[in-house]
Amino acid sequence: MRPQFQQLDGDLAEQIITEAKIVLAEVGVDIGDDETRSFLADHGAGVDGADGRVRISASMVEAALDTTPLSFSLFDVLGEETHRFEGNRTHFTPGSAAINILDRSTGEIRSAVTSDLVNLAKLVSGLPRYDAQSTALVSSDVPEAISDSYRLFLGLLHCEKPAVTGAFTIEGFEVLRDLLLAVRGSVDELTAKPVGMLTCCPTAPLRNHPCAPDRLHGAGDPCRHFDPAHRRGPLGGGHCPAGSTRHTFALRWLPGDLRPAL
Numbered sequence: 001m002r003p004q005f006q007q008l009d010g011d012l013a014e015q016i017i018t019e020a021k022i023v024l025a026e027v028g029v030d031i032g033d034d035e036t037r038s039f040l041a042d043h044g045a046g047v048d049g050a051d052g053r054v055r056i057s058a059s060m061v062e063a064a065l066d067t068t069p070l071s072f073s074l075f076d077v078l079g080e081e082t083h084r085f086e087g088n089r090t091h092f093t094p095g096s097a098a099i100n101i102l103d104r105s106t107g108e109i110r111s112a113v114t115s116d117l118v119n120l121a122k123l124v125s126g127l128p129r130y131d132a133q134s135t136a137l138v139s140s141d142v143p144e145a146i147s148d149s150y151r152l153f154l155g156l157l158h159c160e161k162p163a164v165t166g167a168f169t170i171e172g173f174e175v176l177r178d179l180l181l182a183v184r185g186s187v188d189e190l191t192a193k194p195v196g197m198l199t200c201c202p203t204a205p206l207r208n209h210p211c212a213p214d215r216l217h218g219a220g221d222p223c224r225h226f227d228p229a230h231r232r233g234p235l236g237g238g239h240c241p242a243g244s245t246r247h248t249f250a251l252r253w254l255p256g257d258l259r260p261a262l
Helices: 010-027 034-042 058-066 114-125 144-158 170-184 187-192 211-220 251-258
Strands: 072-075 081-085 163-165 196-200 235-237
Touching: 010 058, 114 144, 144 163, 144 170, 170 187, 170 196
Parallel strands: 163 196, 196 235
Antiparallel strands: 072 081
């Protein structure tokens, strides 16, 4: 028997989803990337409002949901299934991302460096309750331009578990893709056995950074950034204004917070 924790009843959950669709259709989303705006417009979104927002109808949302798999799996570096995302199944991964760490030797708060990322990866590898690793630290001893891909590189090198990660720039996204491809050896193998899931977090409930929608566009559809062979990759959404860092919420925020997932 699998225990369940449920705060919302079915009717209230449906109301929240309905209100989120209304927000998308009537308030719209601020998207700073012209290509993504054109992509959405080509598929029926309204982009002609005076405020410049992109408005996505409920029918567009339903059509997208109809094409979304009801479940998917993640696999470790060795090719063994570790996750099956379906129904009420729950999997755990370390939180992301720590701005600073508490040095266990000196007791001082400081920025993370390469050795901290390596130690974290090795620690997570040995913790059986964590099904995945996350790029939970950012190394301060490498150039900022490679800090997103560097943390994934170290994680894949020192931990066999699949990675929950994300890019800081469009260019960084392409490097993450190549690192995941390097683990599997080919696009077909990575498609069959994904070794990572990329998160796409908005900067505010109704705004996407110019980098974020492009990553969303690239990871979810057969286009240039993630999908050179017309395959899909697992994509997670940060459903909160602060991305993966906010763990408390008020009920009135949920329709806006749900918007990135839809």
